[in-house]
Amino acid sequence: MTDKPKSAEAKRLATLKEYDVLDTPPEEAFDRITRLAQSALRMPISLISLIDENRQWFKSRQGLNTPETSREVSFCAHAIQRDPPFLVPNALLDERFCNNPLVVGEPHIRFYAGVPLKMKDGSNIGTLCVIDTKPAELTETEMSILSDLARLVVDELELRQLATTDSLTGALTRRSFEKDLDAELERAKRYKHNAALILLDVDHLAGVNETFGHGAGDAVLRKVAAISKQALRTVDVFGRIDGDKFAILLPETGKDGALNVVERLHQEIKSSPAAQDNSLIATTASFGVTVIAETDRTGHGMMKRAGDALRQAKSAGVAKIIFKDADDSLSEVA
Amino acid sequence: MNQCLPVSDTFRAIQTRLDDPNLPAAVRENVEQHFQHLISLAHNLKQLGVDQEEINHHMAEIYGKYELALETNLARIKDIEGALVVTDDEETS
Numbered sequence: 001m002t003d004k005p006k007s008a009e010a011k012r013l014a015t016l017k018e019y020d021v022l023d024t025p026p027e028e029a030f031d032r033i034t035r036l037a038q039s040a041l042r043m044p045i046s047l048i049s050l051i052d053e054n055r056q057w058f059k060s061r062q063g064l065n066t067p068e069t070s071r072e073v074s075f076c077a078h079a080i081q082r083d084p085p086f087l088v089p090n091a092l093l094d095e096r097f098c099n100n101p102l103v104v105g106e107p108h109i110r111f112y113a114g115v116p117l118k119m120k121d122g123s124n125i126g127t128l129c130v131i132d133t134k135p136a137e138l139t140e141t142e143m144s145i146l147s148d149l150a151r152l153v154v155d156e157l158e159l160r161q162l163a164t165t166d167s168l169t170g171a172l173t174r175r176s177f178e179k180d181l182d183a184e185l186e187r188a189k190r191y192k193h194n195a196a197l198i199l200l201d202v203d204h205l206a207g208v209n210e211t212f213g214h215g216a217g218d219a220v221l222r223k224v225a226a227i228s229k230q231a232l233r234t235v236d237v238f239g240r241i242d243g244d245k246f247a248i249l250l251p252e253t254g255k256d257g258a259l260n261v262v263e264r265l266h267q268e269i270k271s272s273p274a275a276q277d278n279s280l281i282a283t284t285a286s287f288g289v290t291v292i293a294e295t296d297r298t299g300h301g302m303m304k305r306a307g308d309a310l311r312q313a314k315s316a317g318v319a320k321i322i323f324k325d326a327d328d329s330l331s332e333v334a
Numbered sequence: 335m336n337q338c339l340p341v342s343d344t345f346r347a348i349q350t351r352l353d354d355p356n357l358p359a360a361v362r363e364n365v366e367q368h369f370q371h372l373i374s375l376a377h378n379l380k381q382l383g384v385d386q387e388e389i390n391h392h393m394a395e396i397y398g399k400y401e402l403a404l405e406t407n408l409a410r411i412k413d414i415e416g417a418l419v420v421t422d423d424e425e426t427s
Contacts, residue, residue: 029399036392040379141381148375155368156400159361163407167360175410 012080013053014234015123018172019157020164022050022057029156030060033128033149038062041142043130045107048153049076049114050126059126064107073101075131079114080124085143088112090135111136113143115150120158121170128153166240168218169225177239177247181299184237184251188292196258197299198248199288199306200228200265203318205244208281216276220283223274231264247306255291255323259333262287262321266334270319284319286310289333293326344393345373347401358411361404368400 016022030048038046045063049056056074058067071077075097079086091097091109102109114129128150130138138146164176172180181197188195202224209217221244228238228246237249250258266285273280288310290302309324316322321333348369352362372393379389 027399029396029403032395032399036396040382040384141378144378145375145382148371148378151371152368152375152396152400155364155371156403159364159368159400159403159407162360162364163410167358 010234011121012123012125014229015119015121016050016052016125017234018165018170019119019125019161020176021059021157021160022052024059026060030153031062033152033156034060034062037128037130037146037149040145041130041138043111043132043136045131045133047076047129047131048117048126049074049129050117051077051080056126063131069102075100075102075109075112076114076127076129079127079129080116083116083118083124085113085115085147086127087138089137092135107131108133110134113138113146115147117150117154117157119154169221169240169246170229171225171246172237172239174239174241174247177237177241177249178299178303180237180239181247181249181302184249185292185296185299185302188251189296193252194254195292195302196250196253196255197290197302197306198250198258198262198265199241199303199310200224200246200248201286201288201310201314202244202246203284203286205283208283212276212279212281216274216279216281219274219276220281223272224269224283224285227268227272228265231261231268245310247303253291255289255325258289258291259321259323262289263334266319266321286313286319287321288313289321289323291326295326342376342390342393344390344397345369348372348397351401351404358408361408361411365404368397372397 034046034048047058047064048060049058051071051074054071055068056071056076075088088094088097089111091100091103091112097103109131111132111134112129114127116124117126117128118124128146130146164173166173184195202220205217205220208220225246228248232238232248235251239247241247250261266287269283269285273282288306288308290305290309293301296302305324305328309322309330312330313320313322316332323331323333348365351365376389376393379392380386
């Protein structure tokens with residue numbers, strides 16, 4: 001929850017998290033691709049490596065036993081810093097890698113070629129790479145094959161994300177949001193942490209659609225989603241739970257922290273009209289806010305309290321903020 | 335590029351999928367991309383000297399797995415797109 005724009009790395013990590021692929025079981029769809037890279041390019045090791053905050057984790061691996069390494073020693077962490085393929089013909093002759101534990105010890109990397117997995121938003125979340133234990137080179141055609149295979153990996157990841165993400169706004173779908181909400185609540189109960197839930201309803205969206213057309217309504221939704229995502233932390237969860245409603249889960253956040261976020265979103269949305277066909281469409285949003293209660297076992301109770309608060313806000317007019325406490329008491333914030 | 339390649343059953347299957355007018359836009363875009371990437375891969379494997387039969391096998395295997403994921407997700411994607419209706423007085427939970 002910072003006023004500063006997210007750093008490129010925070011954005012990249014948020015994108016990686018959105019794909020929800022870290023620590024998932026191996027899948028044949030990805031293993032087929034690494035096996036083909038291994039055999040077509042005659043390399044002993046082929047990996048789909050995803051670069052997390054402090055580690056690289058392998059969604060698929062051929063010729064390597066370990067499921068992850070620290071990010072510090074990762075060749076792929078270098079590869080994601082640029083868009084073109086990253087090549088290390090002989091690691092022993094490269095000052096960046098000659099003392100790397102993966103070079104001086106197992107698996108004794110000498111040659112590395114990695115193509116970034118560039119996702120729709122431009123973030124490089126990992127690589128498809130091949131590794132040899134002796135110095136090597138790849139021809140132009142072989143590099144093209146590695147790039148083709150990397151694109152196929154991206155296709156597979158994006159296909160899976162289509163079912164969990166709203167294509168208009170990039171927010172999680174309701175089902176995916178609720179799944180994350182339940183998981184976070186379980187975590188919050190176990191570690192006795194706070195958690196807050198915000199429901200955001202775009203005021204008069206149906207009217208915008210009727211007056212200016214659905215393209216304008218879509219532009220408003222995209223704008224509100226962009227403002228919200230920009231204002232949130234990497235750990236926060238953002239979903240579109242209905243046509244004109246978004247939900248925001250703030251882990252380890254109490255009432256005051258949640259209301260600070262809401263106030264910022266409230267002001268930012270009000271002062272940032274959406275642009276459509278040379279017109280600017282001003283909008284506001286109403287908010288229902290709650291925090292975790294002792295009795296909450298799943299996300300259902302929080303969703304209900306925040307929903308009650310939101311309905312109260314909508315019936316009080318537009319651009320209102322209502323907080324419903326864990327003891328069900330309602331208070332108008334703005 | 336695809337004119338250099340024999341039309342395989344895999345590419346025909348993808349084209350049939352793309353001919354479906356009910357394919358959601360975001361899915362269509364992904365399938366089209368996947369199609370282009372497979373065509374490019376087939377072309378480059380051929381350039382490398384890989385046997386055409388083996389190329390066809392790789393195409394079928396990669397698309398086969400992709401298609402499984404496509405089928406799994408398609409119903410959910412259609413549900414999602416159909417469920418997002420804008421009204422001014424909807425219940426929230």
